[in-house]
Amino acid sequence: MSTNRRPNILFIMSDDHASHAMSCYGSRINQTPQLDRIADEGILFDNCFCTNSICSPSRAAILTGKYNHLNGVKSIEDELDGRQMTFPKLLQADGYQTAMIGKWHLGHSGNADPTGFDFWTVVPGQGEYHDPHFYEMGELKQFKGYATELITDFSIDWLEKRDKDRPFLLMCHHKAPHRPWQPAEKYANLYDDIDIPEPETFYDDYATRSDAAKEAKMRIESDMNDLVDLKATPPEGLTPLEEKKWRYQRYIKDYLRCVASIDESIGNLLDYLDKEGIAEDTIVVYTSDQGFFLGDHGWYDKRLMYEESLRMPFIVRYPRAIKAGSRTDAMALNVDFPATFLDYAGVPVPEEMQGYSLRSIWEGQTPEGWRTSMYYRYWMHLDEHHNVYSHYGIRTERYKLIYYYGEALGTSGSIDENRPPEWELYDLEKDPYELNNVYHNEEYADITRELKQELHRLQKEVLDEPVEEIE
Structure with a gap:
């Protein structure tokens, strides 16, 4: 196969998956062997950051390559105006076959449906874990099964039906592990027999910090919905400290059970590329739309600019160009993703895009004058x-x-x-x-x-x- 063939792009993104819940990032709380395959066979970024740590704005930044004050999606209640330029549109116009499967979370009215895709099927809003609904090219359908497995199956089905003579962009976007955490039945009892380690900052008292930190309603001990998030009420007779510990174990175990399905999905997709003989020609990216507090500072959720929320996991495999086992501390941003994909596809990057191609860094050379602040x-x-x-x-x-x-x-x-x-x-x-x-x-x-x-x-x-x- 020609070495100058334009690469396929498989862009896999989960929702709220913190890098410190991935073993390739040194997780203390779980193992992710399939995700580790990408890191072991490609490059891992230690300093990839989002420009706004919340779902819709980060997704809009990834599609448009622009900060939120310019792409119009500042909050989770804003919809993306699909008439503006996105990198899938540019790839589609230049011969790529394109698909968007899974979580969209950028609106479903007016001009907000996915554009730039030959095929799309996306969950409404946050979506459902069990027997979820999907908007398939605008038509609402319901499917039996678990969301992570269905999104994976739909992705492989689209790959099976693709034109094998043309490169593809597949955006496989998982709902998991977004709140409320509902694992697949096969992982429902994972971690039952162990206690998950608490983070170092679990008992943070915010003593030196702003009122903003003290007043954020994201505390595990007081702000979770027992019956929705924890699916139980705490046992009677616990001290406040014991109850906080109990709540953390309920939360983190279900979160990690959802991550286990993500990891399984990654393995299925990588195995498919191997079976098809196209792994060498395919850029595989795994990321999340932002980080997440996993009990860090006593919190769940994201939004704040602290490291656990700001940092995105970002691992990439492309055997034709990326040396296996690479790792970099170069600073990357979600607005950089579009320019990078367009660079590899040989498509000019529009001036309106504000990010920069990461290609040189992927290939082992950080450009002179690369950013040192974000x-x-x-x-x-x-x-x-x-x-x-x-x-x-x-x-x-x-x-x-x-x-x-x-x-x-x-x-x-x-x-x-x-x-x-x-x-x-x-x-x-x-x-x-x-x-x-x-x-x-x-x-x-x-x-x-x-x-x-x-x-x-x-x-x-x-x-x-x-x-x-x-x-």
């Missing part, structure tokens, strides 16, 4: 369920500066009640778990000034407008 913005403010303040900030190789501006600014899904602005600064070298806010520490005064300058430079670069910043 910009993040969470637009929703005091949403109904999680009470997270709106904020933006930057992460460099060593530091993280966060500004909670605490205003809705007309963002959909926000509550229009301002909160006093606050800053946080973390020295990730000295404080990798982000427990000690040093913003008011005079020792960091010069660093703070430099970081604010970099923050404003990045905002200008990505065409975002800062709000009035108050010390």
Whole structure:
């Protein structure tokens, strides 16, 4: 087979799968042997970050290569206007056969249905785990079975029917392991006989931190719905500490059981590529739309700019170009994905796309002048369920500066009640778990000034407008 053949692209994305629940990232709590196959045979990114840690905005950034203030999807209540440019449209126009299967979560009205795909079948909204509904090319259908297995089966079925003389883009998007965590029957008793280790920051008391951290309603001990999330009520007679431990075990085990189905799915897809003899010609990407708190800081969910939420898993296999067992600490962003795929396909990257191709990094060479800082913005403010303040900030190789501006600014899904602005600064070298806010520490005064300058430079670069910043 020709070595200059344009690669197939199999883009697999789960929902809320934190990298620290993958053994290739050194997980303390589970094993993911099939996901590890991708990392072992390709490249693993230690520093891949989302630009907005929430489902719809991250998905929109991945499709358009643009930050959310430009692609129009700032919150989970915004729909993607499908008339704008996306990388699947560009690949489709240049001869790729394209499919979108699984979770869409970018709307189903007006111009919000998937565009740029020859075939699509997507779950409505968050979707269902058991006997789920799908919109298949706009027609609502229900299928018997478990969502992860069905999405995998539909993906393989589409691959079987493809034109084998043309390259393909398949976006296989799993609903799992999104809340509420409902595992497949085959994994329902996985981990029953063990206790999952608690994270190092499980008992964080937020002592040095902002009110934004203290008031976020994502605490395992108080904010989970017992009957929906835990599917049980705590036993009587537990102390508050014992109850928190009990809740964590209920939560994390069901979460990891959902991940087990994801891992099985990956194995089935990789085996199919091997059987077809196209593994050498196929870029396989696995990622999640953002990270997730797995009891870290006592939380579940995401949204906040702390590491567990900000970091995305990102592993890639492409035997023709990527050396097996590669690993990089180069900083990658979700807005980089489209430019990378277009680069490999030989399709020009539109100027409106704001990310950069990762091709050189995939192939072992970080370009001179590659980014050493990234910009993040969470637009929703005091949403109904999680009470997270709106904020933006930057992460460099060593530091993280966060500004909670605490205003809705007309963002959909926000509550229009301002909160006093606050800053946080973390020295990730000295404080990798982000427990000690040093913003008011005079020792960091010069660093703070430099970081604010970099923050404003990045905002200008990505065409975002800062709000009035108050010390």
